[in-house]
Amino acid sequence: MLNKIKNYFSEWNWFEISFITIFEIAFIVLGIVFKQPFLSTLYSTTILLCAFLLVKGKWYAYIFGLVGISVYIYISFQNDYYGESIWHLCITVPLYISSIINWFKNQQNKVVKIRKITKLEIVLFIFGFVTLFVGFYFLLKFLNTPQALTSALAVMFSGMANYLAMRRSDLSFVAYCFDDVFVIILWLIPVINGDIGLLNVLITMFAFLINDIYGVINWAKIKRIQANDNKNNT
Numbered sequence: 120m121l122n123k124i125k126n127y128f129s130e131w132n133w134f135e136i137s138f139i140t141i142f143e144i145a146f147i148v149l150g151i152v153f154k155q156p157f158l159s160t161l162y163s164t165t166i167l168l169c170a171f172l173l174v175k176g177k178w179y180a181y182i183f184g185l186v187g188i189s190v191y192i193y194i195s196f197q198n199d200y201y202g203e204s205i206w207h208l209c210i211t212v213p214l215y216i217s218s219i220i221n222w223f224k225n226q227q228n229k230v231v232k233i234r235k236i237t238k239l240e241i242v243l244f245i246f247g248f249v250t251l252f253v254g255f256y257f258l259l260k261f262l263n264t265p266q267a268l269t270s271a272l273a274v275m276f277s278g279m280a281n282y283l284a285m286r287r288s289d290l291s292f293v294a295y296c297f298d299d300v301f302v303i304i305l306w307l308i309p310v311i312n313g314d315i316g317l318l319n320v321l322i323t324m325f326a327f328l329i330n331d332i333y334g335v336i337n338w339a340k341i342k343r344i345q346a347n348d349n350k351n352n353t
Contacts, residue, residue: 131175134333139171142326146319155316162190163323170327173284174292174334176230176341178222181215188212194320198309202259202270211281218285225287233342234287241290244282248275266305273301289342292334299328 128136143164150160166187172180188207195203225232256271264270276298283291303324310321 135171135175138329138333139168142167142322145322149319149322153315153318155319158190158194159316159319162187162194163319166191167323167326167330170295170330170334174330174337176233176338178219178226178231181219181222184215185212188215191320194317198317199265200270200305201262201264202255202267202274203305206255206274206277210278214281214285218281221285221287227345227348230341231287233289233338233345236283236286236288236290240286244279248279248282251275251278266308269301269305273298273305276301289335289338292331292338295331295334296328299324299331303328 146160146163146167149155150157150163165183169180169182169184169187172183188211192204192207195201195207222231225234252271252275255274256267259267259270276294280291280294280298283294303321306317306321306324310317
């Protein structure tokens with residue numbers, strides 16, 4: 120058992136170990152010190168672990184993601200962010216389930232096999248998500264949702280990122296970075312207005328940005344390794 124654990128963590132570098140350890144401990148400590156709601160801490164710990172394992176290319180990342188995103192939907196609904204709630208319930212959850220199946224079936228050397236999507240697919244999905252953004256923005260305005268524009272942009276890039284991740288594209292982390300920026304803005308406002316209970320959520324978003332920038336770098340590395348392996352096997 121100990122050997123299996125040792126072998127598993129042997130492929131982690133110092134940055135990965137430091138990053139996940141520091142932020143996970145920070146979320147728990149902040150939750151205790153500021154007496155934050157349990158759900159806020161649960162969301163932070165599970166969803167960051169999901170994001171981190173996605174960077175590592177592990178299919179089971181989405182299991183933690185389903186737990187975290189369920190909590191996020193509830194928290195968003197409580198804060199009247201109906202766009203976030205509706206989007207993640209109707210789109211993100213099904214995409215996570217599809218991704219579990221897709222990633223599990225397509226692995227290379229115990230990590231997801233990265234694929235290149237066609238230019239036509241890129242054009243079509245960008246057109247689709249931009250159209251969705253316009254429609255979603257006006258829906259949020261109709262529902263009097265706070266920060267409707269920021270929320271609609273976050274939803275659009277979140278959708279792009281999750282779709283690309285499901286398709287096993289390295290471009291997903293570029294979209295995730297854009298999503299992180301808009302979601303940080305989204306949650307910064309209530310924290311500034313005094314809702315300290317959401318501090319964990321805000322810090323999680325900053326952690327996401329660091330994680331996803333690293334994801335761009337790490338998936339480029341994985342892509343090179345897989346390309347070399349495929350070349351050597353031909």
